[in-house]
Amino acid sequence: MRGALDGIRIIDVSRVLAGPFCSMILGDLGAEVIKIEHHETGDETRGWGPPFVNGESAYYLCANRNKRSLTLNLKSKQGKEIFHRLVSSGDIVVQNFKTGTLEKLDLGYQQLKATNPQLIMASITGFGLTGPYKGLPGYDYIIQALSGLMSITGEADGGPMKVGIAIADVLAGLYTCIGILTALHHREKTGEGQEIDISLMDCQVSSLVNVAGNFLCSGINPKRIGNRHPNIVPYQVFVAKDGEFVVAVGNDSQFRRFTAVLGKPELAEMEKFTHNDGRLRNQSELIPVIKELMKEKTKKEWKNLLDSAGIPNGPINTIAEMFEDPQIKERNMLVKMEHPKVENLKLVGSPLKLSGTPVTMRYPPPLFGEHTESILSGLGYSSEEIIQFKQNKVI
Template structure:
């Protein structure tokens, strides 16, 4: 098999919680040597975010930290700074998600790191970015979901504004950061120069408002809570059936005509009020009421079969058990098993990146706290006596 896609890259990971670790895990999955650096005094918070735990490790921590080595290093100590700078000299990328100004206060600004390694790429993740009036404010996914407008369009009139079920701003920021890093690596291949990257949760989540943001910017109309309905397309929402809720996603007028035929109500497909999507939007409530009553007459499985045959997109609302028992999930290797030193064997979500030659590999279990400290220090040339002394001084 070909070598890994990013096998020649070394990444120093100063991040914790989700956005940063998710980013570096993606790069680690693609073959980069990721060294996760935690303080010898304070662990990554997510190591304690449980239950559930797999032995000593929380399920939350395990979700975003495979394919990494872990060391402890006190960046406030002179010895810690010395070791970090030695690692910087040998690395390609540093990813950090401290509050804005923290790296500068540690004497580890981009300028300092650039002087050590002009090819280094520093990716900084924060709540609001390193410029602007909110740059010093802490950023938490929940707060970002609120302030970015996402919660104002999530939920319905009964529930009121609600958050997405996962920390979606963190996930999107991790993805954007990975894209930015790969872009900087590509540019460095031509220029030979590194650069700094400033990624914020706030910017990332606003970018991900996509068509809803565009609707507002073009029309000036503030969108309301639509629950499971689509702001631009009807019918495109959840419908109850005899036994289970399901989604029907009618994307165009021809699909609507076929949907009406499946419902046994072909007349809807030629009704002037419903024949085009703009008209269906105008008469959304009337049409939704008609469809809802009809959908209740059959089971979800019956509707799925009929709609599939008619070429109308649809799908059941699966719970987690149904998701991970789904044959497509298994076939696509979206559940992977890894051996773990304290939890024996663990199951993790697989990578969605399917490369034909440089395939994603599960090389390393999510590391124990400081598991590879001595290994990495030996690679830098430190002796056993020096390592023992640094441990005594709590520098590592």
């Protein structure tokens, strides 16, 4: 079955996570993705481990399926010529070099546009193509700090904490996908390509949504509140008889049902707790009562009761427990692929469920340079030229 992006060729010169995550999503949707790697070292994440499985790092494997790997020395004259030939037959370039790097190699958007006027280039950098920080390297950890995210993450009486994943990279990858799909739609109507300027910093600031909104409306700097919600009560972690459990009561109707499940319906009748604004003001009185009641049953017992009452809830799963969850299995969020070196390769599935053009898992994450010769042959290079490229360290 053809994917929604079948016929779209992406030349991916990005490394690490944000760019590869973006191009993998587009590859899942049917696009052809050619992953260009440094001819000697490849994508840095190939060495990010342990864990490794038969020499392949788990970090690299997580973001590089549905791609073919071409090694290329972009500093060499012949390497640049090969890249231009690829661009002439391509639709999109995804890159995350520091601002100005490709321009110094004569491979920037304006230079490539001369080769392919309809080209779309998505440039992912730490701080964007403009501004006083444009030349600085941008790593997820630094972005989490500068964006304010760490200042609101963690317990109230503890220090600032980073999120447990490279969230700035993930968000940038998703925003880049949105930008690329938008640019493709625009090109379909006008025939015009364009450059997309994506900054990890911008994406992380955008993700602050209601927390930033609260500050902009009140002028009060948000503080760390741990697992509680700044605007909703009760909306936090409680300790059941056998472990930690989250309850998220989103409105007054849910609170009435929640108190009934707790066996304390009178709480919802008390004026100071009837409405959310009162619960927020008086949470120091309400929460200790709920905490004591939550200790009376197991996580499974609470889940059955709260699910029946329509109260959002759930145990705090480990990653192993999450993958055993029947919902995760039913939704195909764990997929298996054949791989030349990794037996029974398991990867996280795609959350995109399209009825007419479903995602497909066509290629496992490629070995380093696995498709170099076949891609170059497809561009019209002869076997003799490819041998010469190897001898000249072009590939």
